[in-house]
Amino acid sequence: MGDVEGVDRASWWQTARFGMFIHFGLPTVLERGIWAQYWEHIPRDEYAALKGSFNPQSCDPAEWVRLARDSGMKYMVLTVRNHDGFCLFDTATTDFNSVASPFGRDLVREFVEACRAAGMRTGLYFSLMNWRHPGCLQRRAEQYRAPAFYERLVEETHEQIRELTCNYGKVDVLWFDCMRPDDPAIWRSEEMMAMVRRNQPSILVNDRAGVPGDFGTPENEAVPQSRPWEACFTMTDTWGSAPGDRNWKTSRELVTLLMSCAARSGNLLLNLPPGADGRFPREGVDRLREIGKWLRTNGEAIYGTLSAPIGHSLNIIGPGQGWATMRGSSIYMAAIRWQGATFRFAWLKNRVLSARVLGADCEVRVEQKGDRVWLHGLPEHPPDPLLPVLAIRVEGRPERIEPGDFLIL
Numbered sequence: 001m002g003d004v005e006g007v008d009r010a011s012w013w014q015t016a017r018f019g020m021f022i023h024f025g026l027p028t029v030l031e032r033g034i035w036a037q038y039w040e041h042i043p044r045d046e047y048a049a050l051k052g053s054f055n056p057q058s059c060d061p062a063e064w065v066r067l068a069r070d071s072g073m074k075y076m077v078l079t080v081r082n083h084d085g086f087c088l089f090d091t092a093t094t095d096f097n098s099v100a101s102p103f104g105r106d107l108v109r110e111f112v113e114a115c116r117a118a119g120m121r122t123g124l125y126f127s128l129m130n131w132r133h134p135g136c137l138q139r140r141a142e143q144y145r146a147p148a149f150y151e152r153l154v155e156e157t158h159e160q161i162r163e164l165t166c167n168y169g170k171v172d173v174l175w176f177d178c179m180r181p182d183d184p185a186i187w188r189s190e191e192m193m194a195m196v197r198r199n200q201p202s203i204l205v206n207d208r209a210g211v212p213g214d215f216g217t218p219e220n221e222a223v224p225q226s227r228p229w230e231a232c233f234t235m236t237d238t239w240g241s242a243p244g245d246r247n248w249k250t251s252r253e254l255v256t257l258l259m260s261c262a263a264r265s266g267n268l269l270l271n272l273p274p275g276a277d278g279r280f281p282r283e284g285v286d287r288l289r290e291i292g293k294w295l296r297t298n299g300e301a302i303y304g305t306l307s308a309p310i311g312h313s314l315n316i317i318g319p320g321q322g323w324a325t326m327r328g329s330s331i332y333m334a335a336i337r338w339q340g341a342t343f344r345f346a347w348l349k350n351r352v353l354s355a356r357v358l359g360a361d362c363e364v365r366v367e368q369k370g371d372r373v374w375l376h377g378l379p380e381h382p383p384d385p386l387l388p389v390l391a392i393r394v395e396g397r398p399e400r401i402e403p404g405d406f407l408i409l
């Protein structure tokens with residue numbers, strides 16, 4: 001990013017911290033994940049016939065948006081075209097789309113309208129890889145067919161991106177995925193991006209279309225980057241609906257994940273795929289409601305915060321005494337290990353002025369010797385069932401003891 005224009009464009013996104021990823025589309029009919037066509041090696045014609053069964057009538061984007069909003073999410077990203085090439089929008093390029101299916105609806109239009117009505121930022125995910133076109137899964141450059149072979153695929157892609165960025169009003173995020181073949185020259189990525197920026201001057205674009213884009217996208221790992229970044233995570237082990245995958249992360253794990261992203265100045269894009277009927281599974285809804293409840297008490301530790309530089313053991317090599325964020329002269333420490341009535345931490349240069357426990361009614365007494373801090377008078381037991389947060393006000397801007405000083409202990 002770097003340029004002032006880019007920084008301004010991204011400012012809402014940098015404070016948002018928490019978004020919803022929705023994997024939905026024709027693969028949902030099978031309920032065995034987004035990759036079922038590939039995993040099961042389903043021939044293209046047999047797969048294409050599934051279009052006749054695509055009819056998730058109870059799907060209600062306004063309800064999706066309501067759940068996201070109640071869960072404290074500030075933006076949403078919907079897969080408008082997965083790797084199978086099926087479009088959830090009205091397109092002149094192919095009839096392999098939701099409007100031409102028994103469903104008969106332009107889900108992208110319904111989604112962006114529902115987002116706008118609720119003040120929710122809108123993101124569209126688009127897989128460049130498209131299994132409708134044979135040759136897309138050739139992985140190595142030497143296997144690529146002549147670039148001319150891909151012309152139709154690339155033309156169609158550019159046109160669909162044009163439709164998406166022209167026909168639906170303001171879109172906040174364009175989230176590209178899976179560039180196969182993996183060659184920006186074949187995709188004419190620079191040209192495509194120039195068109196996107198022309199059509200949507202304030203849009204944010206991720207890093208998966210062969211150009212650096214505005215932010216990085218570590219997947220299923222919250223690995224910080226030296227640029228704006230967003231970790232996308234599944235709630236189970238599957239991106240698309242797969243009721244057979246019972247491996248749900250707990251609400252506590254998810255809240256800790258969100259905090260650990262914010263503590264390294266990153267966003268969390270958490271995936272919850274609706275089922276074949278278009279409705280979210282109960283397990284996911286329950287978890288999101290718990291996260292929403294946690295955020296209503298502890299949201300000040302997340303929104304608009306940055307990584308807190310309070311000691312080299314914190315945030316960098318792991319959580320130490322907790323994951324810590326900061327805003328101004330406040331530090332928010334999410335205690336992954338509650339210590340009882342006294343909480344101890346160190347490696348902070350500043351004087352601590354006062355402390356609170358978010359959501360708990362107690363007087364906290366601060367004791368400090370050098371960089372060592374004791375917070376007394378806390379509840380004996382964790383005051384939050386998921387992840388208790390301490391809000392610590394310091395003198396000046398939080399600074400840490402430099403790692404070199406560690407050696408004198």
Ligand code: GLC
Pocket residue numbers: 034035177178219232239
């Ligand atoms: C992987 C999966 C894809 C999913 C994406 C989300 O690339 O293959 O299906 O949409 O992750 O980041």
